[in-house]
Amino acid sequence: xxxxxxxxxxxxxxxxxxxxxxxxxxxxxxxxxxxxxxxxxxxxxxxxxxxxxxxxxxxxxxxxxxxxxxxxxxxxxxxxxxxxxxxxxxxxxxxx
Numbered sequence: 830x831x832x833x834x835x836x837x838x839x840x841x842x843x844x845x846x847x848x849x850x851x852x853x854x855x856x857x858x859x860x861x862x863x864x865x866x867x868x869x870x871x872x873x874x875x876x877x878x879x880x881x882x883x884x885x886x887x888x889x890x891x892x893x894x895x896x897x898x899x900x901x902x903x904x905x906x907x908x909x910x911x912x913x914x915x916x917x918x919x920x921x922x923x924x925x
Contacts, residue, residue: 830877834868841866 835841841862848855868874904916 830874831863831868834866834871834874835862838866 831845832842835845844855844858844862848859863869903918906914906916
């Protein structure tokens with residue numbers, strides 16, 4: 830979408846291409862061009878960005894827990910806990 834919006838604007842096209850190769854270096858220049866071209870106020874871009882955010886948030890929520898256990902398992906807890914979990918394996922300590 831940005832490529833289409835930047836079409837015919839060589840500086841913007843070049844910065845976008847450089848950003849694709851090196852996002853860390855070209856993040857600020859790309860932001861500057863987006864603001865200069867007023868794409869930060871473009872409703873089509875904003876709607877697309879909201880859609881991407883919604884999809885990534887859904888994906889993060891549904892894939893919140895990815896488990897790959899290999900080997901012997903003595904105890905396993907999965908979830909979001911609001912209190913500590915204590916697991917004891919083997920014989921109880923006689924020091925108590």
